[in-house]
Amino acid sequence: MRENIEQPEALVDVTGLPFTQIEELSNGSIYIGATVKNTEVANHRIIRERYPVLAQAILSGASGQIRNMATVGGNLLQRTRCYYFYDEAAGCNKRHANSGCDAIDGFNRIHAILGASDACIATHPSDMCVALAALDARVCVEGKNGAREIAFNDFHRLPGNTPQIETDLQADELIMAIEIPQTEFVANSLYRKVRDRSSYAFALVSIAAALEIQNGKIVNIRIALGSVAHKPWRAFEAERALIGAAATKENFSRAADQELKQAKGFAHNMFKIELAKRTIVSALNNLAESGGAR
């Protein structure tokens, strides 16, 4: 709104809604209300113990002050950091339909290498969402036509020809909560964020990963990449390639190549393809060393 991108006629303050709980449900899932602050999620004992990747992702984002104010619902719906999106003088299909995309031939260092379209190459910048994608979270929403759950991977959309439509959330729906299913092996998980300065910068590439190894073979794996696509990018190809494989650097590397075969870089972000591969290999190596094996 401050950037004059949205010009709403009326504002409804949702911060007072009573979705402020973090609870363990009877099925073992964790329920996080939509208005819970990011800091509270990151500091919650259960989150730290069972889902360290989520706590690490949140703590690597923004600044302490922002995290104290930011809500879970709001973080999901944060907008891209594309420079041209914020510039009234630029052509941007996301901001003004059919006005072109100045990023494609402009500064696109922070832009997508996966799943982009000719209409838009923006990325979703959230850290928290990358972890939630890896954790197979569900987004609980409710609107005029009742409540429903959206699988995290279906919540954010690829740009296609309608980059202005960023999520599956309908105009009359509110985010009520996030639910994270119980998944024991994700206690061995991590979030790694590669960026241009040590803190208070969005990721160039980030990864949320979890790994379980039995008898030398990978039995469970989750990989999601951040800041590489219009949505948190679940690396299903790499996961498929690694299930049942030995947890070796070579296999990690092959899987990373496999995932990024479909990647396409632009003038300033070609390096992200190599960086993403290296980050995947490095993160999985760390997890293999830190107790992926049982």
Added chain:
Amino acid sequence: MNNVRTIQETVVRFAPGKDHDSLMHKPGYAGKPFSRVDANLKVKGEALFSADFKVENPAFAALVYSTITKGRITTIDTSEAASSSGVLAVITHENAPKIPTPPVFDPTGESKGTAASDSPVLQDNRIYRDSQPIAIVIAATLDQAEYAGTLVKVDYETEIATVSFAACKPEAVTPSDVLGEEPEVKIGNAGTAFSEAEATTDNIYRTPRYNHNAIEPHATIAVWNEDDSLLVYDPPQNLYGVKHTLAILFGLAPEKVRVVSPFVGGGFGGKGTLWDNTMLCVIAAKTVKRPIKLVISRAGVFRLAGGRTLSEQRVALGAKKDGRLTALIHSGITAMSKHNNFPEQFTFPARHLYSPKNIFAGQKVVKLDTIANTFMRAPGESIGAFALELAMDELAYSLKMDPIELRRINEPKTDPAKNTAFSSRHLIEAYTLGAEKFNWQKRHAEPRGQRDGKWLVGQGVATAYYPVLRLPATAGIRINADGTAFVKAAAHEMGMGTATVQIQHAAEKLGLPLDKVSFQYGDSDLPESPIAGGSNQTVSIVASVTAAAEKIHKELLALAGRNADSPLSNLTYEQIEARNNGLFSKTDAPEGETYMSILKHAGKDHIKVNASSEMPTELKQYSMHSYGAQFCEVRVNEETGETRVSRWLGSFDCGIILNPKTAISQFRGGIIMGIGMALTEETLFDERKGRIMNPSLAEYHIPVNLDVPYIDIIYNNIPDAHTPIGAHGIGEIGITGVAAAIANAVFNATGKRVRDLPITLDKLL
């Protein structure tokens, strides 16, 4: 009138509080680490910056910026904005008061101009550059003004703009001068010597555009008084320059303009010239006949105040096998706008640092349809030293020679370009001291020789260099019958500790305890001080205070002489000195009289003088510079290319340090800014439109705390016999050599030479 009272309250008087440091009562204040006299005010949030002043009945202004790069406004429809709630006026070129072309900054001071650019301000329908202000909206509140600004509708006729540096390079021209010096210096024949050299390096180095990000944005309150005089609260680095420029623009006698600026929330050169915002604020106040407050947003600062130019530099070094330089070529191109003249003196270090017999140092410029570029901490020296000091490291490596040894071998006896004696030069001592404390000898000369897990570790050095500058200045001293003294100068306090250091010096000069001396500054009604730039302010004012102290002492002696009983009556000026609150014989004899006593016997409640320092002829006679050696250690992540600085030591040769506490802060601040220059900062300037794409602190990455290690500072404290109290200005040297030291350390860690700043991780993958 309320205004009058506010004015009287604005002049900042610092008399340190009662519970001060016990050191303050000891003689010999210069060189002691006193805390800033304004520290309490600042910590409590009581220090008033420009936008904090309360004026009667203010209205608020917001600016509308052009979204095209060049052309004409065909229609500008302000009707909707004008009828929006709270709006008092919308000013465009169609209804703005007529003012002349702003007089641009003149380094000689002759024209009194200090504007950043001579492009007209709201005078016609032409658009000269992207983001040029095209309308001022004035409303009862800031929100109303900003909102109404979005309702101004503009149609343009666009023209082709010249904004691409790359495209213009072939047509680069040699500027008329570079800050008053020759654009080219040729000694011997560098080209021939280079081609005959036994060892050479020859590379292109690039530095990007950078923008200042002082914590305080440009902010102004303009008040037109009933008598048509003008009062402006504004945070400039040049109070008198702003006063004179506004007088010229608005057709006023200079004494009708008063500029008040007790605290500047950081300048770094970004407030060294007058930008459109101050003029627009004065125009707005004139139009609506009300005080106007205009605070520029962070994005607005990027759009309204120019930054550091980009540069493309060539450094070619030729040497004998033993390392002795035979040829030094430093050339290159920077960008200016079509409306200013600031080529950024990046070839200056090459003119004074090393001793080859053959030097070519010459620079060119391209002129673009952009905002004017301007000074940014150590303009020229910082980007020039990056190229030169990288080249020295490259040569040292190719000769298998320690880079410090290479500098030692090439230490000149006299100034290479001017052939004058150095007033004071101890660069090699700075290297020696630094190397010992940094443990330089432990470094592996071969790259990739040290690692810590995934992190490759390396060390680098580079020379820091900055010229000494002094400008003529005037100061006033008033000694009161109660034994206190006021020192007055229209000086600028940007956080460096100006007031603190000037009080230390004046107290010593006057033989008074610190708490008896107060310093009045930050107001153009005070005696004329020069621009706070080029690291000149401290020594320039010290020189003028010295002149004023001499004058007041002579007058006091004459006054005492009228009283036959005074022990001073038969002493000459040469026989006395200031101590113990008065004037006393230089001999051990307690002959003398306090100021209180002299004034009492003369029946006066005070005595005051103004005096000016002399022209800085010493700068012509000697080669006068500050030096330093920057040592750093970096760690580069082998997997991701992320670079982190893990150790820093700066070893400086900058004359006498007047206050270690404030000086070390300056050195550290410069080094931190240099870390940003080296690793994280870059203005993303889209050459398709000449528009900055990252005008925010979220996307323009200044270093965060985690990017900055502990910074160790040492200095040799050797006085320069040719400067006031042996001191040099030290505000800018800290940033010089930093980027080169980091790039050299990155090479030592990884074996990769990055010659393009900033050194982002993609360049190391």
